[in-house]
Amino acid sequence: MIEIQNVTKAYRTDTIETIALHNMNLSVPSGEFLSIMGPSGCGKSTLLNIMGLIDEPTEGTVSLAGKPITGYNGKQIARFRNEQLGFIFQSFHLINDLSVVDNVELPLLYRKVGGKERRRLALEALAHVGLSNRATHFPNQLSGGQKQRVAIARAIVGRPNIILADEPTGNLDSHMGDEIMDILLKLNAELGTTIVMVTHDERMAKKTHRLVRLSDGERVS
Amino acid sequence: MFKNYLLLSLKVLKRKPFYTFISLFGISFTLMILMLLTSLFDATLGDNQPLTHRDRLVIVPMLERTRTETDTIMKIDTLATSYDTTYTYEDDIVSTSNGPMSYKFVTENLTKLEEAEHYAFWNDGYHQDGYLDGRKFSFGAYYVNAGYWDVFDFKFLHGSRLNEQDDEGANKVVVITDKAAKTYFGEATASVIGQEMQLGAETFRVRGIVARPLSDSPMFAGDVFFPITRVDQREIDSDDVSGGFGAAFLTSTSGRREALKNELTFLGDNYDMSGVEFYDKMRLFNATFYEGYARGILQEEDGSKALRLLFIPVVLLILLFVALPLLNLVNLNISRVYERKAEIGVRKAFGANGSDILYQFIFENLVLTFIGGVIGVLLAIALISYVNTNDLLGITRLSYSYEVFFYFLVVIVLFGFLSGILPAYRMSRTNVADSLR
Ligand SMILES: Nc1ncnc2c1ncn2[C@@H]1O[C@H](COP(=O)(O)OP(=O)(O)OP(=O)(O)O)[C@@H](O)[C@H]1O
């Protein structure tokens, strides 16, 4: 379960201050598939990043499994991310210098997992997204949908409890988008993985358990 | 974990062949140039035989004779030797002549110096042809006294040096370089010692074989060394003060060099010129080894001034030469790390902590600079041996010093390490969300 309480995020530049999130409260119980919608610039990514511990709130607390993470040091937070969280980005963010299977192995590199075991788990995750035959390819040899499936394999290879997806279908056509959505739905249904997904697509949002709408840094539903 | 870092580095480098090539090339090239420079420096100025005692050495490269006439009528110089120059100075006509000294001058005046422990005299003005089985070889001939072998500690590969008895008896013996031995006998082994060599019209017995010196100093650039008394009889009989001989001395300690130099200057300034034709004044040039070296390069007669003139720019130039490629390496490494901002963000999002990122980049830089360094060392070795076997620098040959190679490798890897650590440290601390935006 992730819970954020009274979270405010302000970006300060020399001249202006942008309030990206204002006094936000949100709680995502384990096993839920939650979607977040809202106009561009309303703070969706900011919210997701704060929940994913890759950005810090200006005010307020983030709790993971009931424990507030304030007071944890950088190493412990990195550990949390490694073991509890998996990220999927709109622009995939694969490492182009590494092969598909090496990309998928990435989260396991920062755990005590032997090389053979790493490879086995990565291939298993690739099988799960239907890309076994592309393991030795490099990211720039793949289509957008395939890239996103590799990104999903990377997000699930470490068996995280929570997956955070920022517009995972935003760069894909509707057919490929549906494929990605199906994988996520299956993941949620079969493994009980908690998923928080930002989307612009009402159709996708309808398939999830709950929808939260943001506007100007505040929840409107 | 280190194995992972290493594998990862190799993977990344393999995927970026162009970048890898450029950085490797830069590192290797820098290293190679640096090593060539040091070995050139070492060959000419280093502590090599036959100049192990360089810090006690005083050289008399030449003497200068002048004639000053307070005469307003231009004189036509009838002495047409190549060194002579005549020019008017205010109302005086000054004629000067520079050059090496005669046999009589050096043996009568330069063998009783208070501060000199050893005396070396040599004549390098001749070539001797060697004959064997109808073939002919040309050798640079040096006629040297016994003390020459004390002043210049040649490295004897086989046999021994020439001595006083050889000078007194004008014995028909020679010391030859390993190169001359190979040219004439086809080998430079102990079996050559005692064999005969047909040189000019006479036959000489080989007494010793020396390793050819690394540098091309005119003090010892010969192939075949004869006893001094074997030189052309006219050189020995000449009553002139100028002739074909150079001289060098060893003092007991390096601190005594100034005293010897003063002694030589005094000797020249007070020389009785009544026996010398035409000229009325003498100057005996003298220099320590480094002064002599700087003098030779700058054509500046005052040795210590030449040394100052040469030293500062050379040091600056070398510093610049070393600094530029190293700065370039640092720059390359910095931009390389920044280029991979997104990758760092992704790694951190999936659980890498700051030190994981730090180690990864330091490791990559180390691997890269190490490979580049090794290539550089190999290139330098190949180039040095190419230069040496083909005599591209004349008689000067570059020295190999594996120790120096090793230190260079350490320095370059250290730079790889240092140049990676700062950008990697900064990147390892950036906000993940920012690097993924
Ligand atoms: N690093 C930053 N510095 C300054 N302002 C920022 C920064 N990051 C985000 N913002 C601002 O914060 C607000 C929320 O940004 P955010 O990226 O969360 O929007 P979003 O809802 O994800 O929009 P989109 O649908 O276009 O992705 C925007 O007004 C944006 O300009």
Ligand SMILES: [Mg+2]
């Ligand atoms: Mg966004």
